[in-house]
Amino acid sequence: MSQPRDEASAQVDPSLLRELEDAERAARPLEAVVFLRRGEAAGAPTPDQTERAVAKLLRSAERDTGERAAAVSVFRNLHSFALAASPSFIRSVLRDERVASARSNRGASAPDR
């Protein structure tokens, strides 16, 4: 069973860390995109496995913080998800060992054509 860690070992985009600090100061929610680690099992994770992994991770963060995410979008085929939540909730998510990396959903890293 996955346990929250004391410190995030996930690769976290510096702009997300800055946004977290700003959001904490302003006491406002923010958005993040989270990429999950793949398990030991061979083959690509199925959409159902991704759904279950995200649900477990969110429940864990809910227990940790006593809060809920304002909005979640699960990318079932991509083993990842996006969420809007409080800074403390997102920090709890980032501490979870199931998380491989995370980045800000907005800002300087926007794609262009």
Next chain:
Amino acid sequence: MSRILDQELTAHGVAQVIVFLSPALRCSLPRRLRAASGAQRAPRPLAPLARHFVRHPHGQAAQLARAACAPAEPPAVRYYPQLGILLGEATRAGIARLRASAGVERVAGAPSLSLIRPRRRAPARLATTFTWGLRALQADRLWRDGWTGRGVLIGHLDTGVDGSHLALRGAIESFAELDDLGRVVAPTPAPYDTEDHGTHTAATLVGRPVGGRHVGVAPDARLASAIVIEGGDVVARVLGGMDWAVGRGVRVLSLSLGFRGWWEDFRALTALLRERGVLPVFAVGNEGPGTSRSPGNYAEALSVGAHDRERRVAHFSSSQRFARARDAIVPDLVAPGVEVVSAKPGGGYQAMDGSSMATPHVAGLAALLMQARPQRSVDEIEAALFASCRLPDGVSPERAHRGVPNAARALAALS
């Protein structure tokens, strides 16, 4: 060390860094060296620091110099007297030595800045039976045998698509608009384009003939098309679009967008797309030699640069060498991407330039092969496309890598 700097070093073996000299060192320099202006070679008193910089063959400066056929290599490091900094490329070990050196206050990654280049657009008439891009690929040689992309669904994530354009009628299997958190907006609107980029790339992929004139490489394939980019672009929209397209059952994903530089996050997703049987065909970027965009710069992606009618690599087409064993050079190949005539929202046609225009040529070609050889894997289709490439005379593999693909040769490679 910042994550971005760490990723640059992992990807290229070198990174551009700024070394901030300590006030004590700056004051110790002769006045003439402090008062000068503009970038210059590092002066003798800074030689102990300058020797930690490298002129690395994978570095951006060297790649730019090679692309420009410069007679001499640029200096490994430049000194900016008014700023009190050194700017140059260094390896991981070099950065560690710089950080440990006396007289160095700080070492930081130097972000790559580039102009936001307007994409060239020009009004155009469709005056020929086939666009020059279709002729360059010899796509019609596969059409004659019945390989027109029928039954193949292509993912198209862009600014949207004008589904009422004559060249796109019946070509859109499904359409979606993603919100800022990557959720599909309901109810689904009729296919529309927030700009004109998506209609252009869509018609290059699957445009139907109008009046006997063709713009689409796979004129019987269909699109799962989603709006993922316009003003206020966000990461989750692109991911939501990818996820939606995979769920629709696409076999090729044509992505004419990217994030400048190296983004590690999308690499695992790109590998996952392949595992799900989707060929990721991504634009490499429009910022010239020594640059690239993610996810087009991953070894896991089929990355596409642009060439012109004379098979010369377009000056704007990105290219870059990475410090990795597999597929070290991007793009993987180049395709028609200059003066490409395709559909314009509201009707008619226009010409555009960009690796965005080259990408759907290759994705469409992949769709033809998938119809012709439906049992072949993503890796086999990609390998056939690579095997079909020829490097035009006088074109450097550093810019075009494998060169220009050919429809007939690619199909033969699958036989």
